[in-house]
Amino acid sequence: MDQDILNLLEDTIRQTGRDLGDSAQELRAYAAEQMAQLALGVGQPGFADAAEAARDNVALRAGIMLVDDADSADARTVSFIQGLLVLGAKALAGGAA
Amino acid sequence: MNTTTNCLVRPVFLRVLTLVSVAAVVLTVLGCSGCAGPKVRDDILLPTARSVYPRVRLDIERGIAAAQESTTITAAQADALVADVDRLQAALDEGNRAELALISWAPLEGMAVLGVQDRIAAGELSEANASLFYQRIVNFREALDRLANRVAANIDTRNGARSVTLQTTTGSFRVLSGYIPPDWDDDDPAWSRYYYHNRPRAALGLPLITSGDFPFRPVDVPVNN
Numbered sequence: 001m002d003q004d005i006l007n008l009l010e011d012t013i014r015q016t017g018r019d020l021g022d023s024a025q026e027l028r029a030y031a032a033e034q035m036a037q038l039a040l041g042v043g044q045p046g047f048a049d050a051a052e053a054a055r056d057n058v059a060l061r062a063g064i065m066l067v068d069d070a071d072s073a074d075a076r077t078v079s080f081i082q083g084l085l086v087l088g089a090k091a092l093a094g095g096a097a
Numbered sequence: 098m099n100t101t102t103n104c105l106v107r108p109v110f111l112r113v114l115t116l117v118s119v120a121a122v123v124l125t126v127l128g129c130s131g132c133a134g135p136k137v138r139d140d141i142l143l144p145t146a147r148s149v150y151p152r153v154r155l156d157i158e159r160g161i162a163a164a165q166e167s168t169t170i171t172a173a174q175a176d177a178l179v180a181d182v183d184r185l186q187a188a189l190d191e192g193n194r195a196e197l198a199l200i201s202w203a204p205l206e207g208m209a210v211l212g213v214q215d216r217i218a219a220g221e222l223s224e225a226n227a228s229l230f231y232q233r234i235v236n237f238r239e240a241l242d243r244l245a246n247r248v249a250a251n252i253d254t255r256n257g258a259r260s261v262t263l264q265t266t267t268g269s270f271r272v273l274s275g276y277i278p279p280d281w282d283d284d285d286p287a288w289s290r291y292y293y294h295n296r297p298r299a300a301l302g303l304p305l306i307t308s309g310d311f312p313f314r315p316v317d318v319p320v321n322n
Contacts (some may be wrong), residue, residue, distance in 0.1 A: 046216065
């Protein structure tokens with residue numbers, strides 16, 4: 001495996017993985033999968049472009065994971081706020097529960 | 098303050114205190130983390146998609162040229178696709194997610210796949226290396242789906258079999274449905290092949306590929322505008 005490509009992928013993980021939390025491990029696995037696929041095409045036509053595609057794939061996947069994580073967090077937040085509003089409604093009603 | 102007054106005022110005071118506390122917590126939560134999804138879309142996924150698009154665009158343009166050369170599409174269709182390529186570029190540059198939602202990606206995806214296939218045919222790209230290109234196209238689509246809040250696929254169970262509906266855009270969406278046997282394996286790569294080949298074909302109004310190693314047959318109208 002070309003060391004430059006390895007470094008490139010590692011850099012992408014470092015840059016994007018900082019905020020990934022639990023998804024960081026999943027992203028590392030995805031990057032490893034990309035590298036394994038890239039290894040199959042060493043010396044074949046289009047290898048340099050494929051390396052670029054692998055880098056793009058890791059970067060896109062990282063962004064997608066972050067969005068999914070954030071959406072989940074938002075859903076939890078909305079649920080929490082709904083609970084608080086119910087509490088507020090009860091308080092308005094005189095605390096009767 | 099006498100005892101009677103104290104008894105009347107205290108519950109009211111506690112209620113107000115509770116309300117103020119609840120309001121403060123709600124406002125804090127809203128301010129801190131209520132909009133994480135949109136922020137991550139704008140700050141992370143959008144710039145990433147923007148940086149990747151030039152290379153995906155090359156695949157699309159290659160596909161348009163190849164399709165036009167082989168008369169798979171007319172000059173007018175090619176012009177419309179090129180216009181969408183430019184619209185997509187502008188939407189990404191401007192960070193206009195609403196505009197992204199209105200662009201029909203599926204035909205562009207079809208062209209991108211054709212572009213990669215054309216490079217393989219020309220000997221510029223091996224099959225092994227092309228697989229990473231295909232994955233980039235799929236990842237790019239998934240990124241666009243999230244940026245535009247689009248639903249990419251709905252899978253449900255009916256009569257012991259599953260029906261798959263792929264929604265490609267929010268504006269005038271197109272649908273591809275198919276019959277999947279009950280023992281379908283979601284990880285079967287054949288599903289990916291079917292998806293790769295037929296989703297863009299359906300969007301372009303081309304006949305679906307139903308032969309070969311696809312383990313199920315499409316039974317529904319492939320394109321529904």
